[in-house]
Amino acid sequence: MDASHLAPLLTPEGWALLAELPPYDESAALSVSQSLRDQGHAPELVSAALTQQRLRSRAEAKFGPFASQMLFTPDGLEQATRLTVSAHHAARYARVGARRVADLGCGIGGDALALAG
Secondary structure (H helix, E strand, C coil): CCCHHHHHCCCCCCHHHHHHHHCCHHHHHHHHHHHHEEEECHHHHHHHHHHHHHHHHHHHHHHHHHHCCCCCHHHHHHCCHHHHHHHHHHHHHHHHHCCCCCCCCCCCCCHHHHHHH
């Protein structure tokens, strides 16, 4: 999965579907998928939404409650800095009095979340 697979989610219908989905349960994924398709959702949207729920479930270990509002790719999640580490980085900037910081990394924004406070 690359970022192009996120496109179906970046619509009002996609965001609404993500908000309605139950927490990811691998044993129920097939029945949830079929139910969503029976409701008329496009297969691409259903696939993207269920993949995102699975990734969000895994992301809770790194991002806590923020994970449920984020979008992920498998590679991005795997390489993402844990929020506890990002908080340590942010604290270092705060200790030296930095008032503005630009997170110019190429990750998914873990450091930016911590810097935002």
